[in-house]
Amino acid sequence: MQSSFPTSVRSGWPLVRWSLIMASTACAPYVCAATLPNAGQLLNEYQQTVPAEPQSTEPPPAFELPTETRQIADSALRVTLTAVRFSGDIALAQKENLQARVKPVLGKTLDHAGLQQIADALTRYLRGRGYVLARAYLPRQDLTDGVLEIALMQGRLESGKQRIEVGGTTRSNPERLRAIAASALPEGEVLRAEDLERALLLINDQPGVSARSALERGTQPGTSRLLVDAKAGQRVSGGVSADNYGNRSTGTARLNAQVSLNDPLGIGDQLTLGASKTTGSDIFGASYSLPLTPSGLRLQVGASYLRYDVDQQQFRSLDLRGNARTASIGLSYPLIRSRLQNLYVTAGYEHKALEDRALGSNLRDRSLDNFTFGLSGNRFDDFASGGVTDAGVSLTLGKLDLSGNRADAFADARTAGSDGRFEKVNLRVSRLQNLGAGSDWSLYAGLSAQWADQNLDSAEKFLLGGPAGVRAYPIGEAAGDHGWLGTLEVRRMIDTGIPQLRVQALGFLDTGRVWLHQDRWQGSENNATGRNRYDLNAVGAGVNVWFDRWTLRTAVARTLGDNPGRSVNGLDADSRSSDWRAWIQASVAF
Structure with a gap:
């Protein structure tokens, strides 16, 4: 069949292919004004463009405790306390130094109700110390000498x-x-x-x-x-959402869906299916998890497939398309699981196969094998009217294999040198703080960071732009081997007077820094300033709305200062030049 490409393009394909490979690795200014999209980049963006759900500073409710059975009070009793002695679990009294807690009542004259209050106060104290069933009570006794006996049971x-x-x-x-x-x-x-x-x-x-x-x-x-x-509980759960979080090269408008089958085999398992669609990309994913031990050890396996084709004007003649396939297996275990604090340990393996094509021929054929180990958790506290801290850290030991395309491997050896083993560390920490007891105001602060020991593939880079980053910049802006991102938000809940309707207004400041490459090479900085390290900053405002099962999130942001990573034509990663970005997501859960 006759090719639809012009003869000049077909006859010069080896040169074009070489230029495209070099562009995808170093993106030299004479080849492109904006970074060529690829499977690894799109997969990375998809995995990082889902903002975390808003947290609550309120921990789960306390559990119901057994009621107390008390003796009938002797209304005629009056006693001047000279001492208090403990019986029962005496070791508990010594461990918690209960004598010091009853010392203030010595020398006082009390009736039966006053004596009972002493025992009740000790019960509350011990339970507050974590002895859920601890009980201090008054056994039958002779109080003529003023010595009060309090019996203790740890429970x-x-x-x-x-x-x-x-x-x-x-x-x-x-x-x-x-x-x-x-x-x-x-x-x-x-x-x-x-x-x-x-x-x-x-x-x-x-x-x-x-x-x-x-x-x-x-x-x-x-x-x-x-x-x-x-x-x-629900046999089937999930949700549908629409947003503009997509990459412009494959379509910013996205339609997403996810459905979970809960406990289908009656063993505590869960099957989850998900899909996302834009005009130029599709992604499908599936995962299955089940408990391995009663103590909380859980196994999860998953797989996903992403397909894309680029319809952006400046790349249309190149017929850029490709796919990303992943398979993963992992374990998780709750080291600490409680109302006020939680700590999880995870370990997993993921295989990524990434293929990019142009003009009908293979441009890149890469694979990644990653082992990741992580810790994550949260803690509720009553500091300054209460708040919750969330944190996580992970270590990835990976290997990039470029052997699927010799020309790509050769180009990488002359430039980034990313082929082979790598290590990277990711960190995140955030705090949601109430601004006053019973106040509608709260303050959110978050920090995330990545460090790598060498130049990374696009699938592993830290992303600074987008709805989960510096929100005045597009998806894919400032992708680097190292980076950090800080966010500060002032939030206020607005009373609408309508049941089930919650409205939150917020103002925010986003700031971050990126190092494009761990190891630089000639021509590695394809931007107008030639800088490998630079900052991005933005301010903005947003409104979040929750009504029953529906959620609406909106944000509008403006740049602070210029973009040192802009192209030689003054464009951002989406081939636009704008100081403003708006983000919107609507979702419904079922």
């Missing part, structure tokens, strides 16, 4: 299988849920708050399970039983 669950009872109706076997709780509640040990919270939260972490719990008195003295009422 334990009953021994045996009956210590945990799971009721309700779920797709999961109740014995499996009981085993989850039992893994966090060692038999015969004192019941601590962190153990109880871990047990209940691990159950609620199971897909398709919604559980409530309570404690009731056990049949054995000083013991309790854990009652778990488990109900089936």
Whole structure:
């Protein structure tokens, strides 16, 4: 079949191909004014353009504790306290220095209610220290000498299988849920708050399970039983969204969908399918996860496929197209799981196969094999009216293989030298702080960063522009081997008086720095200023709206200063020159 390309292009294809390969590696000014889009870049952008959900500074509610049974008060009792002695779990009194807490009441004359208040105060104190079932009570005694006896019980669950009872109706076997709780509640040990919270939260972490719990008195003295009422949650959940977060070369308007089948096999598993569509790209993904142990170890496997073709005017004649295929497997485990703080450890492997084509021939054929190890967590506190801190760190040990295209490998050897092994570290930390008790105002501050030991493939670079970065710049702006991004937002919740409708207004400042290349080479900085390191800054405002299952996010940002990374024609990464960017996303969950 006769080629549709002009004869001049076809006859000069080896030279064109070489120029394109060099452009995709170094993007020399004489070849292109804007960076050639490629599969690794588009995959990287897709993975980084989903802003985190707004956090709440309120931790999950506390769990229900057993009610107290008290003696009938003696209204005629009056006693002047000369001393307080403890009985029962005396070691607890010594460990928590309870004598110091009762010292202020010595010498006072109290009635029965006053004595009971002392015991109640000690109970609250011990439970606040994490002894969930601890109890201080007044046994029958003779108070003629003014010595008050307070009995202490640390509190334990009953021994045996009956210590945990799971009721309700779920797709999961109740014995499996009981085993989850039992893994966090060692038999015969004192019941601590962190153990109880871990047990209940691990159950609620199971897909398709919604559980409530309570404690009731056990049949054995000083013991309790854990009652778990488990109900089936949503069998199917997910959402649909539309946004303008796409790369201009393949279409900024995106339509996204995700659906999850929760607990389909009744073993705590979950199957998730997702898709995203623009005018010039499609991405499909699937993942499956299941628990490996009752204590929270979880396995996840996944795969995705991205296809693209570039319809941007300056690249149309090159017929740029390609695909990215990924496969992954990983483990996660909650080292700490509680109401107020959580810490997870993760380990995973991912394979990426990236192919780019131009004028019908292979331009790049690359693969990446990455092992990633990470820690992430959060902590709620009451500092200055309360807030939550979120953080994470990961180490990636990877290998880039360029052997699929010898010309690409040769060009890389003469320029970036990215072929082979690499390491990179990613860090993120954020804080959401209430600005006053009961205030509608809050302050959000976030920082993310990346460091690499050598020049990286486009699939691994740190991105500074876009809706999750410096918001006055487009997707793909300032992609570098190293970088950091800082965000400061002042937020205010607006009372609309309409049930289920929440409106949040915000103003923000974004700032960041990028190092385009760890190791520079001649012609590596394809920008108007020739700089490898530079900063981007922006200010803006936005409105977020939540109504029932619907969410709307908007943001408008303006640049502060110029863009040192602009092309020689003064254009940003999307081939435009504008000081303003607007972002919008609408979504509905089901």
